[in-house]
Amino acid sequence: MYAQMIKTASNGIKPREEMSEEERAFQDKIDNDIKIEPRDWMPEDYRRTLIRQIGQHAHSEVVGQLPEGNWITRAPTLERKAILLAKVQDEAGHGLYLYSAAETLGVSRDELIELLHEGKMKYSSIFNYPTLNWADIGAVGWLVDGAAIVNQVALQRTSYGPYSRAMIRICKEESFHARQGYDAIRAMAFGTPEQKRQAQDALNRLWFPALMMFGPSDAESTHSEQSMAWKIKVKSNDELRQQFVDQTIPQIEYLKLDLPDPNIKWNEARGHYDFSEPDWPEFFNVIKGNGPCNVDRMKDRVAAWDDGEWVREGLLAHARKKAARKVAAE
Amino acid sequence: MKNEWPLWEIFIRGQHGLSHRHVGSLHAPDAEMAVKNARDVYTRRNEGVSIWVVEAKHIAASAPSEKGPLFEPSESKIYRHPTFYDIPDEVGHM
Numbered sequence: 001m002y003a004q005m006i007k008t009a010s011n012g013i014k015p016r017e018e019m020s021e022e023e024r025a026f027q028d029k030i031d032n033d034i035k036i037e038p039r040d041w042m043p044e045d046y047r048r049t050l051i052r053q054i055g056q057h058a059h060s061e062v063v064g065q066l067p068e069g070n071w072i073t074r075a076p077t078l079e080r081k082a083i084l085l086a087k088v089q090d091e092a093g094h095g096l097y098l099y100s101a102a103e104t105l106g107v108s109r110d111e112l113i114e115l116l117h118e119g120k121m122k123y124s125s126i127f128n129y130p131t132l133n134w135a136d137i138g139a140v141g142w143l144v145d146g147a148a149i150v151n152q153v154a155l156q157r158t159s160y161g162p163y164s165r166a167m168i169r170i171c172k173e174e175s176f177h178a179r180q181g182y183d184a185i186r187a188m189a190f191g192t193p194e195q196k197r198q199a200q201d202a203l204n205r206l207w208f209p210a211l212m213m214f215g216p217s218d219a220e221s222t223h224s225e226q227s228m229a230w231k232i233k234v235k236s237n238d239e240l241r242q243q244f245v246d247q248t249i250p251q252i253e254y255l256k257l258d259l260p261d262p263n264i265k266w267n268e269a270r271g272h273y274d275f276s277e278p279d280w281p282e283f284f285n286v287i288k289g290n291g292p293c294n295v296d297r298m299k300d301r302v303a304a305w306d307d308g309e310w311v312r313e314g315l316l317a318h319a320r321k322k323a324a325r326k327v328a329a330e
Numbered sequence: 331m332k333n334e335w336p337l338w339e340i341f342i343r344g345q346h347g348l349s350h351r352h353v354g355s356l357h358a359p360d361a362e363m364a365v366k367n368a369r370d371v372y373t374r375r376n377e378g379v380s381i382w383v384v385e386a387k388h389i390a391a392s393a394p395s396e397k398g399p400l401f402e403p404s405e406s407k408i409y410r411h412p413t414f415y416d417i418p419d420e421v422g423h424m
Contacts (some may be wrong), residue, residue: 040394095372100355110334313333319360
């Protein structure tokens with residue numbers, strides 16, 4: 001979900017005749033749904049593409065805490081506050097599972113964080129949109145985590161063992177995220193007219209950014225082919241987006257909110273809802289760093305990392321001193 | 331020298347008297363903090379009643395290339411499984 005526009009580290013798919021014996025054995029394992037594990041042989045491009053994808057996914061989990069953290073102190077009730085805290089804590093955990101999966105590929109977590117802070121890696125475009133009021137927090141859980149689930153359920157079948165296991169664990173926890181979001185937005189949609197207006201406004205503003213989370217349309221998505229062959233990517237961007245739209249429309253209708261796009265219509269022949277494409281120039285602009293919150297998000301991330309440095313160093317110095325003392329005593 | 335916290339592998343015993351099972355890894359400055367972090371990361375929903383932590387560098391593992399010599403010999407030894415033996419029905423459950 002949280003990985004968009006991952007550039008595959010290769011130029012198109014290598015024909016089987018051109019593969020080395022190792023490459024052929026590797027592709028056979030993938031075709032037979034045998035998971036690739038950290039110490040197995042793998043093509044360098046597979047490893048590099050995975051580091052990019054899992055790294056971006058991990059960064060998204062961590063940066064994704066910021067728009068929600070914004071509302072922890074202002075949650076409307078103690079119960080909502082406890083729920084939001086638990087969700088934000090989960091996101092930190094999800095980041096950790098994913099950094100750990102990336103680390104099995106020979107890159108360290110600190111290296112990945114450095115690349116993010118230097119602007120050499122990205123996180124999902126969705127977190128560059130602001131959360132203006134409490135209804136946005138409900139909408140984020142419902143739509144953003146809902147979209148994440150669609151993508152992550154597919155990725156449970158990904159070919160790389162540690163990534164797949166991280167996805168399975170994350171999906172178990174993510175369903176709580178989507179449900180608490182829907183519960184929060186439902187309270188508003190059936191609340192006072194002003195609450196209903198805010199719920200509608202949140203849906204209208206976050207709908208298209210949520211659709212963008214799946215990345216550009218398949219026609220524009222130039223790097224997908226090799227990733228699909230390696231089963232790093234399991235379904236195409238458009239397939240996942242359609243699945244999300246189909247499952248979300250009935251949820252909107254239940255809330256008796258207006259659909260956020262006048263072109264949403266059931267298409268009997270396709271067996272799917274038709275809908276408008278998001279504003280792709282806006283998407284590419286946000287990816288480039290010009291979204292409403294890009295600068296703030298990076299500033300907050302870097303500040304959190306820099307401000308925590310003395311803690312990380314202090315704890316490590318203490319651990320080393322303790323270990324040295326133990327050796328001396330023995 | 332890079333001041334990165336070492337990596338720890340985390341093993342959790344679930345609720346039902348099972349063995350500790352590998353659940354993932356995390357970074358921590360020492361074993362004590364690794365246990366505390368593991369509690370926060372891996373047992374937020376009643377997943378466990380006991381935690382083991384092992385610094386990742388201390389784990390020795392078999393190499394993937396040894397898979398054949400190590401594990402294939404057992405494939406042909408079907409007599410090691412109880413199902414290899416026919417026990418007459420008259421004898422009853424064994």
